[in-house]
Amino acid sequence: MNKLIMGRYLPGDSLIYQLDPRGKFLLTFYFVGIVFLANNVASYVFLMAFVLFAVYLSKISFGFFIKGLQPIFWLILFTVLLQLFFTPSSHPIWQWGFLTLSKEGMVIASYIFVRFVLIIFISTLLTLTTTPIEISDSIESILKPLKKVNFPVTQVALMLSIALRFVPLLVDETTKIMDAQRARGVDFGEGGLIKRIKSFVPILIPLFVSSFSIAYDLAIAMESRGYKDGEGRSKYRVLKWSMRDNVTVLVMAAVTIILLFIRSY
Amino acid sequence: MEITFEHVTHSYDANSPVANLGLDDVSLKIDDKKFTAIVGQTGSGKSTLVRHINALLKPTSGKLTVGDRVITPETNNKNLKPLRKKVGMVFQFPESQLFEETVEKDIMFGPMNFGFSEAQAKDAAHKMIELVGLSKDYLQKSPFDLSGGQMRRVAIAGVLASDPETIILDEPTAGLDPVGRHEIMDLFKGLQAQGRTIILITHNMDDVANYADEMAVMSQGKLVASGLPTDVFNDQKLLTDELLTLPQSAQFAQALAQKYFQFDKLPITIDELSTEIKQQVNGD
Numbered sequence: 271m272n273k274l275i276m277g278r279y280l281p282g283d284s285l286i287y288q289l290d291p292r293g294k295f296l297l298t299f300y301f302v303g304i305v306f307l308a309n310n311v312a313s314y315v316f317l318m319a320f321v322l323f324a325v326y327l328s329k330i331s332f333g334f335f336i337k338g339l340q341p342i343f344w345l346i347l348f349t350v351l352l353q354l355f356f357t358p359s360s361h362p363i364w365q366w367g368f369l370t371l372s373k374e375g376m377v378i379a380s381y382i383f384v385r386f387v388l389i390i391f392i393s394t395l396l397t398l399t400t401t402p403i404e405i406s407d408s409i410e411s412i413l414k415p416l417k418k419v420n421f422p423v424t425q426v427a428l429m430l431s432i433a434l435r436f437v438p439l440l441v442d443e444t445t446k447i448m449d450a451q452r453a454r455g456v457d458f459g460e461g462g463l464i465k466r467i468k469s470f471v472p473i474l475i476p477l478f479v480s481s482f483s484i485a486y487d488l489a490i491a492m493e494s495r496g497y498k499d500g501e502g503r504s505k506y507r508v509l510k511w512s513m514r515d516n517v518t519v520l521v522m523a524a525v526t527i528i529l530l531f532i533r534s535y
Numbered sequence: 536m537e538i539t540f541e542h543v544t545h546s547y548d549a550n551s552p553v554a555n556l557g558l559d560d561v562s563l564k565i566d567d568k569k570f571t572a573i574v575g576q577t578g579s580g581k582s583t584l585v586r587h588i589n590a591l592l593k594p595t596s597g598k599l600t601v602g603d604r605v606i607t608p609e610t611n612n613k614n615l616k617p618l619r620k621k622v623g624m625v626f627q628f629p630e631s632q633l634f635e636e637t638v639e640k641d642i643m644f645g646p647m648n649f650g651f652s653e654a655q656a657k658d659a660a661h662k663m664i665e666l667v668g669l670s671k672d673y674l675q676k677s678p679f680d681l682s683g684g685q686m687r688r689v690a691i692a693g694v695l696a697s698d699p700e701t702i703i704l705d706e707p708t709a710g711l712d713p714v715g716r717h718e719i720m721d722l723f724k725g726l727q728a729q730g731r732t733i734i735l736i737t738h739n740m741d742d743v744a745n746y747a748d749e750m751a752v753m754s755q756g757k758l759v760a761s762g763l764p765t766d767v768f769n770d771q772k773l774l775t776d777e778l779l780t781l782p783q784s785a786q787f788a789q790a791l792a793q794k795y796f797q798f799d800k801l802p803i804t805i806d807e808l809s810t811e812i813k814q815q816v817n818g819d
Contacts, residue, residue, distance in 0.1 A: 381810025442632070449591050450632040452695065453624040455616055472644070475634035479679060 280398045284329040285514070290413055291404035293515045297522050298396040304526055305388050311377075313532045314384045319392050319439035320525055328399055338394035339387065346386045353379040407507060425503065436484070440477070448478050536621060536701050536732055538565040538588055543597035545583055554685040557583035559756040560597070567748070570724065570733045572743040575753035576778060581625075581736045584753065585703045588734070589622040590615050593774035599783050620649040621799070622700030628708050629690035630683060637688050638664070638681075645697045656696070663692035668718055684715050693721070701732040708739070720746055743784035744768070744803040752777055784808040795811070 273433065286294075308314050325335060339346070357379075359372030397405075410427030417423050451472045458469055545558040558580050565571050573581045586592040587599055590606050598607040598647050604618050626632065635641035642660035643653075651659065664674055667688040673681070678689055691707065704723065708716040724746050727733045737743060743764055745749055751761040760767055767773065768785055781789065785801045789807055792798055796815055802808040 384695055446626065447632055448622070449586070449624045450629065451625070452591060453622075454632070454645035455588055455619055455697070472632075472634050476631050479634075480631055513633070 276398060277400050279340060280330060281333065282330060282399065284327060284399075284412075286324065286328040286395065286399045288303055289513065290509055290511050290515045291400050292408040292509055293511070293518060294396055294400055295405060295408040296412065297518065298392055300522065301392050302389050305385055305535070307529055307533060308381075308385075309533050312535070314381060316528065316532055317388055317525075318384060319394075320386055323390060327496065328395055330395075335391050335394055336399060337338060338390055342383065342386075342390070349384050349386070350379045353382050368420060374471060388514060392466055402437075403431055403507070404509075406431040406434055411509060424503075425499075439484075440481070443480055447473050475500070537567045537600075538701070538732070538734075539563075539600045540584075540587070541600075542601055542679045543587060545587065545592055546595045549595050556756050557592075557765070558587075558594075561756075561758045561759055563751060565732065565734060565754050565760060566734075568727065568730055568732055569748045570727050570735065570746055572735045572737060572747035572750040573753060574750060574779065576736060580756040581753050581754040582705055583756075585705065585734060585736060586647050588701070588703060589619045589624055591624075616649060620697055621699055622701045622703060623694040623697060625691055625694050625705045625707050626706065627709060630686035630695070632690055632693075633678040633686060636677060637675050638678050639704075641678055641689060642674075642693045642696050645693050649697050651697075659696040659698070660692070663696045664689075666695065667692045667722065684711055686798070687711065688719075691722075695726070699731070701734065702726060703734045703736075705736045706738070707735070708737075709741070716742075729817060739778075740768075740782040741778055741784075744784065752779065765800060765803055 305317060308317055325332065354375050355369045355371060357370065357372060357375035358371055360371045360372045362370045364371040400408075406427060409430060410423060412423070413423045413426065445467070456469055456472055459466060461469075538571070540561050540563045543561045544556070544560055546554050546556050548554045552657060561580075561584065563584075568598055571648070573584065575581050581738060587594060588601055589605065590610065590612075593606060593610055594608055596608060598605060600606075601618060602621060612706075633641050635723065637658050639657070639746070642663055643651075643656040646656040646659050647653070650742050660674065661671060664671060669685060669688055669692075678686060681689065687707075696812075702723065707723070711719065713811070719809060720742055723733055723735070735742070735747065749761065750764045750765060750767050752773065760770065762774050768781055773779070774781065781801070782803050784805050785803045786797070788798055788801050788804055788811070791812075799809060802811050
């Protein structure tokens with residue numbers, strides 16, 4: 271669990287950190303969208319250069335981004351190999367049974383690979399430079415228009431920020447309970463399927479029980495501190511949109527225009 | 536069981552950008568059948584250290600010997616049960632490990648995993664529940680209906696039921712009331728008298744002074760001192776450097792030493808202190 275880099279926040283201070291999280295959040299999704307517009311070598315090189323520039327601006331060691339690829343390494347490899355050997359072509363370089371290796375296949379496979387890398391790098395960049403609480407604040411602020419259709423935005427935002435806050439705690443608790451049960455002679459990941467599933471009961475039950483008691487304690491603590499419901503509360507963390515966020519939006523617009531140009535070129 | 540750490544280093548998330556050193560070149564010998572206390576500030580590596588003893592963690596470099604088992608970075612995860620049967624481990628807030636329908640079944644869980652027959656495990660559960668100070672009526676209750684202190688005792692019984700030779704305790708009395716604390720600590724001292732090795736992690740210096748034969752001080756992943764509690768508590772520089780407090784008796788002795796009294800070595804338990812005072816008052 272601890273090996274996961276994507277989704278983890280890394281304390282730091284650089285231009286990317288200072289950006290408004292709402293902008294960062296939306297622009298990241300926007301970027302993931304426009305990645306699919308790229309259709310030739312030049313456009314992919316351009317997007318890659320842009321992402322690497324953003325990574326450079328974040329002042330975070332490049333190793334973290336490579337590490338972020340690791341969990342889905344096999345998925346990438348699988349998809350790339352599928353594209354590589356199953357793209358039909360009239361001029362195959364090499365053919366054996368249903369496997370075809372062709373120039374087109376290689377090009378499409380490398381596109382897919384670059385797409386994966388781009389999407390993972392940019393989303394790793396978002397999560398490394400934005401605290402979970404900033405992300406949940408942004409989601410609340412982005413969802414605000416939905417209040418008009420009676421969508422419980424503040425409640426959802428509260429649930430989200432509590433959930434995010436308790437993810438690391440529950441991970442710690444899980445590790446602790448696993449260690450305690452191991453010390454009592456449980457072997458995780460050994461034996462047949464049924465035995466393996468059964469060996470998770472001694473983790474799941476204590477984990478649920480402690481979640482219940484955490485929820486109960488937290489609710490009491492919130493009530494005793496005067497929490498009634500989401501309505502009519504003031505905000506401690508106020509998100510500020512500044513000049514550099516405008517610049518970022520402009521940069522992203524420029525990237526889109528250049529991309530559209532390269533694409534049709 | 537004798538436990539020897541030889542230049543043990545442990546790095547969390549080794550070979551990743553977020554690697555951090557939990558243990559830094561620790562060499563330590565824990566004697567057989569002794570009561571060893573491990574102290575140090577929060578995050579000093581105490582828990583990391585003891586998790587090596589039953590191979591929940593393995594050293595990144597160095598090796599340790601637990602009885603006749605040698606644990607090195609290459610040790611694989613197979614066949615660790617015999618080791619874990621010998622080394623019982625009571626974690627911090629062990630009540631969170633309970634999960635069975637009844638207290639009896641939960642206490643039997645460990646022994647059954649270690650290959651006890653059902654009859655043997657049941658027998659162990661009946662013995663242990665009384666040893667930890669609860670009556671046999673509790674055996675058929677659900678562990679989740681008990682109070683926090685009772686749950687703690689059931690969890691401890693569950694560890695002791697496998698009859699471990701070495702018992703590791705990670706702050707076993709945190710959050711217990713004073714009476715409960717003394718009962719539990721006396722229980723462990725009694726287990727030592729039966730010929731078991733006890734390793735205790737604690738922040739309570741009175742427990743160290745009253746119960747431990749040996750102590751080790753950890754700081755930032757390093758072992759900074761080890762020896763008899765009297766010697767460690769008399770090392771003024773070490774105490775200041777590591778922000779350790781003295782046991783209450785020693786604090787009182789220190790205050791006495793400012794007026795009229797003189798101690799060659801600070802007495803660390805009430806008994807030692809009263810003997811000293813008696814001698815010095817009668818001697819004058």
